[in-house]
Amino acid sequence: MLSRTADNLYWMGRYIERSENNARILDVAHRMSLLPSLTGEHRTEWQSAITISGGEAHFAEHYGTPNETNAVYYMTLDRDNSSSIYSCLRAARENCRAIRHAVPTEVWEAVNTTWFEIRDMTQNRLLSRGAQQFYDWVKERSSLFRGVTVGTMLQDDSFHFARLGTFLERGDNTARILDVKFHVLLPMGEQIGGALDYYQWTALLRSVSALRNYRRVFGSEVVPSRVAQLLILMEAMPRSLHHCQAEIVTHLDALGVAYGQRHECHRMAGEAHAKLRFGKIEHIFDVGLHEYLTDYIERNANLGVQIAKDFLLTREPVIAEPASQGQTPGMQTQTMGGMSQTQSG
């Protein structure tokens, strides 16, 4: 296999996952916007959605203050937003198109059909169908992609690169969702642990399809530290950081065996995995959840850069800017049009 093929597989996995994550973020914002406002202040759901996606500056420049209409448009169909669902599905399709000969027909057909459907989607059609239904569609297409990937791909190195993309992206997203809840959502004066806080945690759990899982594990009372426990440390939870990291290690190890060599990315992934595997939620809260998550997001981004160096196109990656307080770092971006993929964490 070519390094470029590995690169395309990896980014195909990332972009499909990112489109799903956008849908989940919007879904939770939508759910929260339906809750009664307890403060009378202006609502922050849409601002938080934009912040999670890492598009704050770009959004402010083009749209100003977020409201439901412009935030939904920005994150779903805006062609100028390289992380919108539209752009993600286009990028996934372009990556897949470049490697059509390397993946089963079902994978190509799933990605290609998804692209043709979003290509013809307009804002009016999206809204008349119902935004919620649109998010469900995005999640379904992503599930289909995962299904055909796992169900039809030869589980050789190509498969491992596609899966690496999926789990790097997912870990990043879960960390962002958790982080934003702590710093953006709760209006001034609102009590942590108050009613609004409770509803928001519930909505957050729903957004990562974890509410039912939470109740099975912890019962019905929603407690922030337990939410963090579930979404950070519990390996059995498919969107938790631990689960994502374990998958990353599995696929990197498989590549190490296939190629008979290990790289710096193996060490970095193993280190991150050990921290999650042996971590305690109390220690995380001692450090501060936001600090912990910021650190995770940065390490995860650096791991992505290292994987690119070790396996993918040997191009100078754009080095991450340090994350600043209260603002999650910008998301990884892949330049469109060419095959050059850069990443900034």
Next chain:
Amino acid sequence: MTKPPAFDEMTLPDGSVRSVYENVDKWLREAAADRLDLKRREADTIFRRLGITFSVYTEGGDPERLIPFDIIPRVFGAEEWARLSAGCVQRVQGINAFIRDIYHDQEILRAGVVPSEQVLKNDQFRPEMSGIEVPRDIYAHIVGIDMVRTGENEFYVLEDNARTPSGVAYMLENREVMMRLFPELFAGQRIAPVDTYATELLRTLSSVAPSGASNPTIAVLTPGIFNSAYFEHAFLAEGMGVELVEGQDLFVEDKKVYMRTPAGPKRVDVLYRRIDDSFLDPQAFRPDSVLGVPGLMSAYRAGNINVANAVGTGISDDKSIYTYMPEIIRFYLGEEPILNNVPTFSCRNDEDCKYVLAHLDELVVKEVHGSGGYGMLIGPTSTKEQREEFAKRIKATPHVYIAQPTLALSTCPTFVDSGVAPRHVDLRPFVLSGDQVRMVPGGLTRVALPEGSLVVNSSQGGGTKDTWVLEG
């Protein structure tokens, strides 16, 4: 001037059906029109879903257009095919002998059979190739020969394509789609299979690996996803089970070519390149090329890699060399050409030029280096204004133009809006040269869909048909 009636490949002037078309004729008479229309739309869906599309640079609209596919096959009998393929093989042997000679002793120039300046001052002549030895003395490993039929036993070669001929993927996919849509047609008669093409191509390429490469690594070099023939490049790489590489995937070290893989560099022995000569190596040709591989020519000269087709094959298929092809075949092979050349007037020659200007309404005028059916004048269907415009252009740069009599291209039954009607066709079979010359029984038939049109190019609304060779 009255146009001579075109030879119809199915129905003779007396209304009788040529024997090779008996099954097709029966099928067309029995099939309901709405069923055929349904199948036609099904074919479109299959092509779209498989992503078999064709990019056209110069127009707006859908950049991934489908080439229209006609569901009525074109049929050749075993005997007529045998003669036709013998003619193609002969022609390609002549082409390879000619290219070798041009880059070595130039005997044909010294013998005065082809004028020296036509070769040595030709843009397609690559002095960089002089004296380079290539495996088995084969330069044009893959050649597509464009030909038309004008009668029962009359075939004319319009053009040889000895650089990077495309279209073979359509030949293969057209067959695939026909077998899906009309299995019953294939059950009723013995149609020679074409799906061995990728295997034959792989054998051909393996057989011309540099000496010492026992299990050669082969790769297909594409300009990339935005190239109009990208689908075909990917298709062939997949069919052969080899990597589809771009320039950025390759690098040269110590005059050896490697591809970048996640497991480290991997040596490449044969490159089936679908990039033009001038973009192949920025160190040897166009320095601005980002599609090529810096240093590739040095590895090629050192005999560490073979490139198919060889660099510099354009000297054999240039329209100004075409005229000499019958002489070239006689010179090297000592045989009479089996396939006809179309008489060609070269406007660089004063006498020819005068004749062309006086007979614009009868002739087809082409640019020497043009392709894709652009920059063409088809005399009999042109307007007075178009002819005047062309006369001006010819007078300004006569050496750029050649002209040929308008041939009465044969027609085949074709499914069009008004039903089944005859439409003009051409044929591009593919000839593979390596340890032996190989040809799969078939080719790409292109059909001019507008009534009366003689332009079959896909960039100008031409369609394609499955091409059958019946087994004897």
